[in-house]
Amino acid sequence: MPDDIAEVYRNTYPALVRFLYRKVWDAERAADLAQEAFSRALVHRPQNTRGWLFVVAANMARDEARRAAREKRHLTLLKGEPDVVSSAPEDEIDADTQRTRVRAALEQLSPRDRESLLLWDAGMSYDEIAAQTGLARGAIGTTLARARRRLVEAYDAGLEGGEHVARG
């Protein structure tokens, strides 16, 4: 019998938004995609709602990234718009910098390592991560160990390397 989606929604929504946020790097977009994923779950009624949601969310984030790359050139259209970023207060700029650094570090990871780490951080068990990524359960520990090490190393290297790494 399918899970109670309302229940899953309450328990999983924040984790799903967080998971998506670290893929699309936009809080509003992440929230939108999370809602979209749940809306689809209401239609599809999957057996394992939680696992299904993360698979769908990961796919949507990937599509989103592709679309974003394609649309980049269209954004010149909005250049005349008020620049939201420049009006951000100081602490938001700091948060921006930190986000850029962590994002750059995450991008140094292999896709599978990154996915495993983000899924773990979203509260998934090794079994769930294994099902999601296609890795053997016994390999998850090693994958996460490598992912964590690379994340920390890349982040520290970014701090030392200064702006040009962080910008990447």
Next chain:
Amino acid sequence: MSHVDEGTLHAYLDGELPSSERVALEAHLAQCATCRAGLEEERALRARASTLLGSVRPPERAIPPFEALRRAPRRSPWHVRTPFAWAASIALALGLGYYLRTPGAAGPATTNAPQPVIVAEDRAASGERQKASAPAATVSEGRRRAPVPRPTEQVAHVNQPGDSGAANVSLRDEAQAAQAKARIANAPESVAARLGRETLRLDAVTVTAQGEPAAAPTPARAERERAAARAPSVFIDGSVVQPLTAKTWPVIDRRVATLLLGDEAPVGLPGLSVRDFRRAPGNDGTIVVEQALDSSTVIQIFQRPASNAARPDSGYAFSRLFARFVGRLRVEIAGPVSVDSLNRLLEQVKPLP
């Protein structure tokens, strides 16, 4: 037991090591200083990684009500594509029309006449393809810079190199659609018959674009006519933006707008002046904020309390537009700019100061 690998240590720290392995590991740790040191090292690494990830979380916000989801089945991505089916069928009809019109072109295998090239392009392909033909490329470049609705970015081309200069046909408006239809009508009878299905479709497209009045207007037809009455017609992702009239969407002041939204500040695009607030004909609490992007471009930001169900009789038929939640409001956006731009604009929507 040899030294423990870091993967096992991480699984242990994560509480994911099967109990039999855990017992063995703990027994080993009790007598192996190297592995105990290793464990502490991995513990610190794990904490550090967790902190880094934790430093990039989206701002805390209330979970939107679950009930809001049920009413909001968002567009499937495929929806974007289907409106362009007609463009493909026009390209096919035109291509066949040109081709079969060529004297002596009885069949595809027997002709020596220049072969028509039928190109039904999408945006991704258009850039590269059009480099091959200068006039088309010019049109395309101009179009890309201008804030045009998406459907016109999908171009149906008919290239016929041998046909006295009329090499490129871009279907951009009803005039050209009609022209194209005339070309097909000029084809021999048998051709017209063979193209019956495509021609019919072309008729349908032309009617839609021109908004010709119908004898018995259905609601959908009436909507199309109203939309067509405003020039140029505006397409959002294939659907027509409804012009709002003072009669159906009364202008209200901001105080009333706030009341209708359940004491929430109306949302809009920061930095743009508000032209007006209007109230939906139904009583579902929907209001629209109209803001001018420039002198000729008005962006409509529809909003209602997320807790309110949209009433089918509210005259509010925008459920296919982009939507997101801002605070307790469900917000949708429409306007005569590209889908990409609408999406970006929607992201910038905030409570109006």
